[in-house]
Amino acid sequence: MSNPIWNKSFDEAEIVMFSAPFDSTTSFRPGTRFGGSAIRENFYGIETYSPYQEKDLLNSRISDAGDLELPFGNSIRALEIIEELTAKITKTTKKPFMLGGEHLVTLGAVRAVAKKFPDLHILHFDAHADLRDDYFGEKLSHATVMRRAWEIVGDRKIFQCGIRSGDAAEFHFAKTHTTMHKFDLKKNGEFVNLLKGKPVYFSLDLDVLDPSVFPGTGTPEPGGVSFQELHNAVLLLKDLNIVACDVVELSPNYDASGISAAAACKIVREILLIMGA
Numbered sequence: 001m002s003n004p005i006w007n008k009s010f011d012e013a014e015i016v017m018f019s020a021p022f023d024s025t026t027s028f029r030p031g032t033r034f035g036g037s038a039i040r041e042n043f044y045g046i047e048t049y050s051p052y053q054e055k056d057l058l059n060s061r062i063s064d065a066g067d068l069e070l071p072f073g074n075s076i077r078a079l080e081i082i083e084e085l086t087a088k089i090t091k092t093t094k095k096p097f098m099l100g101g102e103h104l105v106t107l108g109a110v111r112a113v114a115k116k117f118p119d120l121h122i123l124h125f126d127a128h129a130d131l132r133d134d135y136f137g138e139k140l141s142h143a144t145v146m147r148r149a150w151e152i153v154g155d156r157k158i159f160q161c162g163i164r165s166g167d168a169a170e171f172h173f174a175k176t177h178t179t180m181h182k183f184d185l186k187k188n189g190e191f192v193n194l195l196k197g198k199p200v201y202f203s204l205d206l207d208v209l210d211p212s213v214f215p216g217t218g219t220p221e222p223g224g225v226s227f228q229e230l231h232n233a234v235l236l237l238k239d240l241n242i243v244a245c246d247v248v249e250l251s252p253n254y255d256a257s258g259i260s261a262a263a264a265c266k267i268v269r270e271i272l273l274i275m276g277a
Contacts, residue, residue: 003040005048006062013063014276016089017097020105020246022070022078025141029218035250036067036099039268042261046269052235053273060276062097075104075140082108090116090244095275099268100248102218103130103142106203110149113244117199122149122158123191123240125233126205127221129166129180131173150177159191161233162208165221185225185233192236202237202245202271206264216260218251227263234267238274245271 006017019036026032048057068085070078082098086109089096098109103126114120124130124146131150135141140148150158158178162185174180179194181187185208207217210224225233250264 003043003064005043005057006064008061008063010063010065012061013094014061015095015097015272016063016065017099018065018085019067019099020070020078020082020101020108021067022072022100022105023102023218024072024078025075025104025135025138026102026218029251029254031251031253032100032102032218032249034252035101035248035264038250038252038261039099039247039264042258042265045262046265048269050270050273052270053238055273057269057272060272062272062276078105079108079111079140083112086112086244087115095242096244097272097275098246100246100250103145103203103205103248104140105248106246107140107145107148109244109246110152110201113201114152117243119199120153120157120201120243121195121198122146122153122201122203123195123237124158124160124203124205125162125185125208125230126160127162127165127207127224128205128219129160129163129170129174131166131170131178146178147173159195161185161188161191162225164223183223185229188233189236192239195240198241199243200240202242204245204247204267204271205249206247206260207249209263214260214263216252216255217249218254219249230267231270234270234274237271242275245275247271
């Protein structure tokens with residue numbers, strides 16, 4: 001059944017949503033390939049109206065391009081397919097909104113968006129630094145995605161919040177090459193002020209949330225933020241020029257209660273309203 005929230009045609013749309021159901025490099029528990037469909041399904045259970053922003057998704061112009069057909073086990077080709085669709089979207093004035101999928105899928109979208117916006121900056125909420133140069137010899141991995149993104153955008157253009165896991169080399173790398181605030185989202189307001197007026201790609205790895213409130217993820221990391229902290233941090237982004245976004249790492253099968261998918265939906269709602277304002 002078609003959802004009236006995103007029933008606009010591609011030509012009518014201001015935001016084009018699509019899913020990247022890929023989790024071939026997931027190092028612990030796979031299943032993020034089902035994240036996008038879980039978010040779509042759970043949108044039938046939440047209101048389209050946000051009392052926080054006093055806006056309604058029914059007034060937004062959103063098109064859903066559906067799930068990409070990605071070849072499992074072939075990261076190179078999967079990223080090419082993601083880049084191709086993102087490039088098609090960004091050639092217009094439309095904004096891409098990608099549902100993951102593991103975090104590696106971000107790289108395909110960043111490649112396309114950076115070609116349109118050479119001064120692209122990345123705001124990254126996550127439990128993990130994702131700055132390894134390789135992971136078990138693989139350059140393309142959910143654990144290396146921000147390192148590969150750094151190779152595209154350059155020094156001090158990646159702003160990382162909530163990071164609480166990574167090897168020593170990643171944290172040393174961040175001191176020189178990215179702007180990182182560990183453990184929580186308290187510096188997000190400062191980051192927003194620094195990013196005003198710049199084109200921003202917002203990448204939200206949902207495992208920034210504490211697994212006590214968000215167990216449905218493949219690499220749970222205790223010590224995370226509360227839902228309210230994440231929600232408040234997202235609302236601050238209204239002052240930014242978010243030109244593209246992804247929300248990744250929901251693994252719904254690890255949370256039979258459905259709480260994780262519901263949390264993801266509410267965050268997605270607020271981001272869509274911010275981007276469509």
